Amino acid sequence: MNNQRPLFAIAFTFLLSSATTLSATERGHEFPLDLLFSRADVPRIQANAELPLFQEYWQSLLDADFATDDQFLREAFLYAITGDPVRGENARQGMLAMLEEERWDLYMNAKGETLGFLRGGRNTAWMSLSYDWIYPLLSPAEREEILDQIAEKGCVPFTRSLYGMKYPESVERWQFTPEFSKKYHVPDMSQWPVILGHNNFRAVLSGGFSLGLSALEGRDDRVEEWKAMLLESYDRSAELYGRDGSYDEGISYANYANTYLVYLVEVMQRRHGIDLFNQINYVGMMDRNLELAFPHHLDPSGSVNFGDAGPSMNTSNLLWTAGKSRDGVTQHQALNYATKHDLFSLVYYDPSVTPVAPDDSGHFSQLEFDWITTRTGYGLDDLVVSMRSGPPSNHEHADRNSVILKYRGEILLVDSHRPTYDVKSPAWLLRTAEAHNTILIDGQGHPYIDGSQGTNASEASAEIVRKGERPGYVHWTSDATQAHALADPDVSSVTRSVFVFREIPFVLILDKVLKSETPSRIAARWFVENRDLEGTVETDGTTFTMNRPHAKFYATHVSNQPFVVLDAKLPLDESMGVFPYAQVQTSAMTKDALFILAGSPLAPDETQPNIEIQQMGDTWEVEVTQGSHHLKLHIFDRAQIPEVEVIELTTGSN
Numbered sequence: 001m002n003n004q005r006p007l008f009a010i011a012f013t014f015l016l017s018s019a020t021t022l023s024a025t026e027r028g029h030e031f032p033l034d035l036l037f038s039r040a041d042v043p044r045i046q047a048n049a050e051l052p053l054f055q056e057y058w059q060s061l062l063d064a065d066f067a068t069d070d071q072f073l074r075e076a077f078l079y080a081i082t083g084d085p086v087r088g089e090n091a092r093q094g095m096l097a098m099l100e101e102e103r104w105d106l107y108m109n110a111k112g113e114t115l116g117f118l119r120g121g122r123n124t125a126w127m128s129l130s131y132d133w134i135y136p137l138l139s140p141a142e143r144e145e146i147l148d149q150i151a152e153k154g155c156v157p158f159t160r161s162l163y164g165m166k167y168p169e170s171v172e173r174w175q176f177t178p179e180f181s182k183k184y185h186v187p188d189m190s191q192w193p194v195i196l197g198h199n200n201f202r203a204v205l206s207g208g209f210s211l212g213l214s215a216l217e218g219r220d221d222r223v224e225e226w227k228a229m230l231l232e233s234y235d236r237s238a239e240l241y242g243r244d245g246s247y248d249e250g251i252s253y254a255n256y257a258n259t260y261l262v263y264l265v266e267v268m269q270r271r272h273g274i275d276l277f278n279q280i281n282y283v284g285m286m287d288r289n290l291e292l293a294f295p296h297h298l299d300p301s302g303s304v305n306f307g308d309a310g311p312s313m314n315t316s317n318l319l320w321t322a323g324k325s326r327d328g329v330t331q332h333q334a335l336n337y338a339t340k341h342d343l344f345s346l347v348y349y350d351p352s353v354t355p356v357a358p359d360d361s362g363h364f365s366q367l368e369f370d371w372i373t374t375r376t377g378y379g380l381d382d383l384v385v386s387m388r389s390g391p392p393s394n395h396e397h398a399d400r401n402s403v404i405l406k407y408r409g410e411i412l413l414v415d416s417h418r419p420t421y422d423v424k425s426p427a428w429l430l431r432t433a434e435a436h437n438t439i440l441i442d443g444q445g446h447p448y449i450d451g452s453q454g455t456n457a458s459e460a461s462a463e464i465v466r467k468g469e470r471p472g473y474v475h476w477t478s479d480a481t482q483a484h485a486l487a488d489p490d491v492s493s494v495t496r497s498v499f500v501f502r503e504i505p506f507v508l509i510l511d512k513v514l515k516s517e518t519p520s521r522i523a524a525r526w527f528v529e530n531r532d533l534e535g536t537v538e539t540d541g542t543t544f545t546m547n548r549p550h551a552k553f554y555a556t557h558v559s560n561q562p563f564v565v566l567d568a569k570l571p572l573d574e575s576m577g578v579f580p581y582a583q584v585q586t587s588a589m590t591k592d593a594l595f596i597l598a599g600s601p602l603a604p605d606e607t608q609p610n611i612e613i614q615q616m617g618d619t620w621e622v623e624v625t626q627g628s629h630h631l632k633l634h635i636f637d638r639a640q641i642p643e644v645e646v647i648e649l650t651t652g653s654n
Contacts, residue, residue, distance in 0.1 A: 031132045045346050066090040066094070072095060073125075074343065079091055091134045095127060101153075104116070115157050116205050117204065121209070124211065128154075154208060155216065164193040199394040202233060208263075214272070246284075246369060252305075262344070290333055293378045323350040371389065382406075383405075384404075387496070388415075398433040399436045400461070402436040403437050404437065407553070410529065410550050413546070425576075428451060430572075439511055441487070441513065441520050447459070460486060463478065465479045477495055495641050503651040504626055512640060514640060518591070522595075534548060543556045543557070557596060559596065561594075632649075633647055
């Protein structure tokens with residue numbers, strides 16, 4: 001047995017012992033505010049930092065260079081945990097620089113008074129926490145000035161924002177500060193008091209506000225009034241989450257919002273004795289995070305990214321929820337599926353919570369607002385198929401009924417990652433239906449916003465009208481008629497039905513479009529991931545193949561109308577990216593179009609399946625043979641939603 005201590009533990013112990021030049025008071029100073037942890041918690045945090053789980057992350061903190069990134073919150077945290085005076089002085093200098101800034105946020109009202117939103121939430125949180133953690137290094141005058149500015153540059157702007165959100169009719173004008181307006185332009189901010197009151201802005205400012213007013217308790221007569229405003233804002237934030245914990249801006253925005261809501265819940269419990277944990281379904285939120293897990297080679301911590309969503313939850317949010325609820329599945333997520341830590345991952349990890357691996361009940365899930373996903377598991381190589389149905393939301397795209405598909409770590413049907421927010425850029429095209437895996441009618445999809453108010457919600461909706469789980473497959477149907485009728489009132493029905501046979505694996509997608517009076521040319525577009533320029537589209541007659549380095553997607557098509565399969569690229573300069581797609585379109589105008597896509601995700605060198613499709617009147621027979629798997633089904637094209645009957649299904653596991 002090897003009894004040697006790992007080099008990491010030796011280095012960590014050396015770092016702690018190197019602080020012995022400090023006085024005993026400085027090395028073990030009490031945190032005067034105890035906002036998110038106390039001196040008594042430090043040994044536990046130190047022990048967490050030595051664990052293999054956090055070894056790489058902890059080393060990245062020690063290796064970080066304050067001179068190049070100005071992350072003074074990290075420096076304050078390292079001083080609090082290690083007593084390193086260099087880190088403490090870095091944090092102090094960062095705080096003093098913040099005191100010199102005219103404003104802590106980038107927004108103001110018509111009078112030129114600062115508002116508090118995202119940057120204000122961050123800056124107030126950083127200043128409040130750093131004040132707590134490096135308190136012995138601050139002079140009495142510096143302490144007074146920091147608290148004064150937390151009040152006037154942090155908390156007061158938050159009150160202006162929250163008042164405007166509550167009484168939007170009272171707002172004369174919100175606008176960017178002159179410095180920021182040169183970088184980012186929104187022509188019409190008249191609805192921003194309403195828009196921002198219903199998205200992640202509210203959560204972020206509330207988190208900073210909670211820490212700021214807690215730092216000021218006992219020295220500012222306005223704290224009780226501010227606390228009432230804060231608690232009301234938390235009530236409004238809770239309304240933005242579904243009863244199942246879902247959040248319609250996507251997981252990455254839920255992560256951003258939740259980070260600050262955790263600050264709020266923690267400090268209100270610790271400092272004010274108010275328990276807010278059960279007002280939002282945090283455990284459900286983490287379950288939804290698991291259901292939307294989407295790890296792939298370009299982002300191992302990715303989530304299903306409809307709209308502007310990006311990575312999954314940081315481990316801090318998962319670990320905090322697991323510790324509060326003692327939920328083993330959430331603990332398992334944090335230890336196995338999420339890959340990104342932050343400072344509070346070290347604070348919130350409780351090893352006494354027993355991790356529990358999830359069962360397969362989450363392998364077919366529907367969020368409260370009608371995003372629907374099926375999967376074979378949560379790993380890099382697992383199959384994931386997901387559809388964006390449901391109502392409008394902030395940070396959305398024009399993507400009703402769009403489908404994304406991942407297999408063997410590759411996104412084979414993709415929603416472009418975080419397109420521009422600048423409506424003046426040609427890349428705004430990436431936010432529209434023409435850049436998504438969805439239906440086009442006479443060359444256009446359902447309407448999108450014009451960008452005049454930012455990346456707010458549109459008026460387009462879709463709805464899951466059917467779903468089911470049967471032996472060997474799952475299925476669902478989404479109706480996007482309302483969305484498409486906004487652009488063309490003659491549209492009478494637009495539905496997409498998806499059948500996923502996970503064990504084969506095989507996907508059947510049925511698009512049915514009906515017009516009332518005027519024939520149209522109907523098309524469906526399918527995009528492959530290409531942000532690394534490693535994605536290609538090949539077409540051959542009635543088939544297309546999406547190619548990625550570690551996987552491909554082969555699909556064959558039939559239709560009730562003559563059709564063609566084309567390959568093309570979006571008309572954007574290559575400096576903005578290259579976006580190849582396959583397009584299936586009717587050869588002539590029609591009032592009734594059915595597209596049948598039958599496809600399989602495969603390894604790059606894997607032989608494509610044998611897919612035979614025959615038409616018999618209004619019935620289609622599809623037969624698929626792939627290795628030991630065999631599938632036969634009938635499709636009945638008799639109404640707005642084609643009906644499917646599985647005749648035979650034999651898989652290698654049978």
